[in-house]
Amino acid sequence: MTDMKQKSSTAPVPDLVAPTKGRRRRVPALLVILAGAAIVLALTYTLPPFRNYQLATVGAYLCVTAGLTILTGLNGQLSLGHGALMATGAYTLALAQNKWLNLPLSFLLAIVVTTAVGVVIGLAAARLRGPYLAGLTLAVAIVVPSVTSTFDETFNSDQGLSVVLDPPPGTIPMERWQAWLCWAGALVTVSLLVLLVRGRFGRDMRAVRDDETAAKLAGINVARTQVLAFVVSAACAGLSGALFAFLAQSVSPGAFPLTLSLFLVMAIVIGGLGSLVGSLLGALLLVVLPTLSQSIAEQTGSHRLEGNLALVVFGVVLIVVMLAAPGGIASIRFNRFWANTVRRNR
Amino acid sequence: MNEFIYLTFDGLSRGAVYSAFALALVLIWRAARIVNFSQGAMAVAAVYAAYSVTSATGSYWLGFVVAIAFGLVLGVTVERVVMRFVDHSSPLNGVVVALGLVLVIQGVLGILYGNEFRPVQTPFSRDAFEVGGVALLSRYDLFVFAAVGVVVGALTLLFTRTAVGLRMRAAAFAPDVSRLLGVSVGGMLTLGWALAAAVGSLAGMLVVPTELGLHPTAMDVVFISAFTAAVVGGLDSPIGAVVGGLVVGLLLSYVSGYVEPTVAPMAVLLLLVVVLLGKPGGLFSSSKARVA
Numbered sequence: 001m002t003d004m005k006q007k008s009s010t011a012p013v014p015d016l017v018a019p020t021k022g023r024r025r026r027v028p029a030l031l032v033i034l035a036g037a038a039i040v041l042a043l044t045y046t047l048p049p050f051r052n053y054q055l056a057t058v059g060a061y062l063c064v065t066a067g068l069t070i071l072t073g074l075n076g077q078l079s080l081g082h083g084a085l086m087a088t089g090a091y092t093l094a095l096a097q098n099k100w101l102n103l104p105l106s107f108l109l110a111i112v113v114t115t116a117v118g119v120v121i122g123l124a125a126a127r128l129r130g131p132y133l134a135g136l137t138l139a140v141a142i143v144v145p146s147v148t149s150t151f152d153e154t155f156n157s158d159q160g161l162s163v164v165l166d167p168p169p170g171t172i173p174m175e176r177w178q179a180w181l182c183w184a185g186a187l188v189t190v191s192l193l194v195l196l197v198r199g200r201f202g203r204d205m206r207a208v209r210d211d212e213t214a215a216k217l218a219g220i221n222v223a224r225t226q227v228l229a230f231v232v233s234a235a236c237a238g239l240s241g242a243l244f245a246f247l248a249q250s251v252s253p254g255a256f257p258l259t260l261s262l263f264l265v266m267a268i269v270i271g272g273l274g275s276l277v278g279s280l281l282g283a284l285l286l287v288v289l290p291t292l293s294q295s296i297a298e299q300t301g302s303h304r305l306e307g308n309l310a311l312v313v314f315g316v317v318l319i320v321v322m323l324a325a326p327g328g329i330a331s332i333r334f335n336r337f338w339a340n341t342v343r344r345n346r
Numbered sequence: 347m348n349e350f351i352y353l354t355f356d357g358l359s360r361g362a363v364y365s366a367f368a369l370a371l372v373l374i375w376r377a378a379r380i381v382n383f384s385q386g387a388m389a390v391a392a393v394y395a396a397y398s399v400t401s402a403t404g405s406y407w408l409g410f411v412v413a414i415a416f417g418l419v420l421g422v423t424v425e426r427v428v429m430r431f432v433d434h435s436s437p438l439n440g441v442v443v444a445l446g447l448v449l450v451i452q453g454v455l456g457i458l459y460g461n462e463f464r465p466v467q468t469p470f471s472r473d474a475f476e477v478g479g480v481a482l483l484s485r486y487d488l489f490v491f492a493a494v495g496v497v498v499g500a501l502t503l504l505f506t507r508t509a510v511g512l513r514m515r516a517a518a519f520a521p522d523v524s525r526l527l528g529v530s531v532g533g534m535l536t537l538g539w540a541l542a543a544a545v546g547s548l549a550g551m552l553v554v555p556t557e558l559g560l561h562p563t564a565m566d567v568v569f570i571s572a573f574t575a576a577v578v579g580g581l582d583s584p585i586g587a588v589v590g591g592l593v594v595g596l597l598l599s600y601v602s603g604y605v606e607p608t609v610a611p612m613a614v615l616l617l618l619v620v621v622l623l624g625k626p627g628g629l630f631s632s633s634k635a636r637v638a
Binding site for chain 2: 072076078080124127128129130131132134135136138139140142143146147149150257258259262265266269302304305307308309310311312313314315316317318319322323
């Protein structure tokens with residue numbers, strides 16, 4: 001008991017790709033992403049503006065949940081600090097946008113700066129395990145308001161900054177424009193992540209997650225793999241945060257509370273650790289559940305239910321999923337299905 | 347110099363509370379190898395219980411007793427209903443379930459009491475005594491020292507001098523052997539959680555009046571400080587938790603006093619990073635903390 005050999009995977013965690021399917025599965029992934037783009041495009045023309053805004057929010061969430069699912073699901077590192085990384089991206093976008101008013105440049109800067117922060121935290125994270133890593137990243141999540149009020153000439157304390165935006169090109173309504181940009185970001189992120197985890201790097205990460213010693217013996221640089229996984233997921237969080245700043249047209253510490261980081265963990269756990277389908281499910285839940293609990297709160301007329309009901313529902317679902325199906329929703333069917341096909345093919 | 351003395355006493359008084367809270371973390375870590383990330387939320391729930399009782403009856407001490415009792419019951423409930431069923435093959439699982447508990451507790455408290463800050467009364471004055479023009483300690487600080495001292499003493503006696511303490515240590519150290527020898531390992535685990543939650547509730551009662559006030563997330567930052575204290579001391583070492591708590595309290599006090607209060611959380615983060623990178627097992631740890 002005292003000697004904690006900390007392995008990070010439990011029940012069979014679904015891999016992003018069923019390994020034996022190999023080459024044949026590569027083309028469908030591209031098709032899935034193109035189909036996704038087509039569906040989003042069609043939706044933006046049919047949905048009313050508010051639903052378009054929610055659709056955009058799902059896309060923005062998908063960036064960070066996809067990155068986090070790589071880090072936690074494939075590499076076994078739990079981060080509670082991704083809310084703070086999102087804040088980094090959001091504040092960078094706001095500052096750059098207010099200075100140069102060049103949206104592509106601002107997004108690029110947001111990703112670059114967050115990646116740099118991710119390198120610093122990742123270097124520390126690679127040396128830590130389990131609760132130690134969780135505690136360190138939790139402290140990172142808590143520190144956001146204190147940073148913004150310490151450097152309040154730059155970040156304007158609790159009030160935060162507003163983001164100057166050019167009007168969308170042509171006659172495109174704002175919400176449709178937002179949905180397009182957010183989903184463009186999400187689809188690019190997911191495509192890059194799929195490429196990344198199908199290659200050598202993905203194998204390395206899974207090897208490190210399952211057995212560090214064995215991975216080391218097989219010649220994998222464990223520390224480098226872990227740092228790289230953290231950096232990749234940090235870049236995703238930075239893009240996501242920048243998209244949120246773009247969506248809300250403002251940033252403040254109140255938009256990135258500790259509960260946001262906990263919600264992100266919840267989203268990937270419920271969706272299914274290590275599965276990109278799971279991260280989409282998680283991103284959807286992050287938008288749908290609060291909306292549902294909001295409407296329940298309005299119906300009952302109790303302002304105390306507002307927000308708090310979502311917390312309770314999230315928490316209960318998180319506990320139940322963790323106790324009943326540690327692989328998450330995505331693992332329940334798909335994993336068994338793939339396991340069966342693999343067995344039959346042998 | 348006067349300011350330094352004042353800040354030192356202030357830091358020790360803050361640190362005493364972190365010590366108690368860190369001690370609660372260490373209790374559960376030693377018994378179950380779980381860092382209870384929901385401890386802050388559990389403590390807040392206990393303080394809310396005390397708040398209700400005190401508002402209804404007007405008696406601080408009745409509320410105080412209720413908070414401790416509530417902590418004991420909550421600890422037993424959490425262990426029996428939730429934590430017992432966590433799959434321990436990965437340390438991630440326990441952490442994630444505890445985070446789920448945080449969300450549930452904070453949500454329920456928000457629904458029951460609302461999300462505004464509520465002022466909490468203290469049983470003693472918080473005006474500091476002055477000795478030769480230097481502000482030293484308040485009556486409330488003395489109360490904090492006394493309360494934490496009693497808890498540390500009682501836990502030490504329990505673990506080193508009683509049969510129950512021996513069984514608890516055995517159950518944590520070698521569960522299988524203990525079971526063969528007739529120790530109820532599950533029961534000891536439940537007892538450990540109950541004790542830890544009660545100590546956490548006490549720490550919550552002591553710290554909430556000195557912070558902004560009562561709020562569902564009031565203990566988030568305190569939890570980080572206490573976690574840092576426990577890590578500085580080494581999660582396995584009760585003495586380390588007490589010393590770590592005092593170190594963190596002093597650090598926070600000096601940084602708030604000499605630099606700025608808003609920098610304090612960053613100082614805690616920095617301390618945590620330095621300790622974790624330098625000596626991941628903590629300053630008082632003897633065993634190795636990580637593998638490979």
